[in-house]
Amino acid sequence: MRNKKKLLIEQLDQKLANFKDAGMVLIPQKGWVNTIRTTLNMTRDQLGTKLSLTKGAIQKIEEREATGQITINKLKDVGNALNMKFIYGFIPKDGTIESLVNLKAEKLAQKIVLRTNQNMKLEDQGIGDEKLNKTIKELADEIKREMKKSLWD
Template identity: 80%
Template sequence: MRNKKQLLIEQLDKKLEKFKDSAMVQIPTKGWINTIRTTLNMTRDQLGTKLEMTKGAIQKIEEREALGQITINKLRDVGQALDMKFVYGFVPNNGTIDDLIQIEAEKLAQKIVLRTNQNMKLEDQGIGDEKIARTIKELASEIKREMRKSLWD
């Protein structure tokens, strides 16, 4: 039976899955606003009229977007003026949220097990590589299931 946390992870993965292809899209050097505006053959004055701003203000918006210094609200406003919907989201670098949690759980488990084994070796009680691997796998499963906050330390 799935627990509440696992269900939330699955639901989030399902939502983020729609963004997966967007991670492959390269952002234009001059930014989306400038690229879309010029592709539509729209002047800064024309976009400024739609946003009730000056041509200079539109230039500043385009510059700030290209530098990554623009607000989400401003991007949303420009999208609306261009009759487009502004969309944003996050895409996990390594597959899914579930994969991200698994990777972090394995890292934490390995750190704990290897540290413990090192202490045991000092007392002549170390365990073999096969047992270490199995212990790491079991601990990682437990950490993932419990979703310990220490996962993100």
């Protein structure tokens, strides 16, 4: 039977695969609300009417979005008023969730094994590079399998 945590990671990676190119999208300087509204040649008054807000309230929404101080719910409301879907999420900077876990597990395993090996060297019991690398790989596999919380320290 497959590891449940591994299966969850694979499923999340499949869901996020559709958004890989989203990382290439740059947020417009004035924010999406302003950019879409002006591209559609819609006035603040017109958007305000759709949201039952004033022109000034729309200006505040645009300013807050541009400075990152807007709520997700407000962006959803604006999206609905513009007859658009609001999409929100996280995607890994490099690769997949699985590759992120692999990288973190390898770094943690390396840290643990090298620290232990250093202590063993002091007692004249250090191990060679080949054995060291094998031990790191085995520990990394165990860390990934167990998805230890220490992975994120």
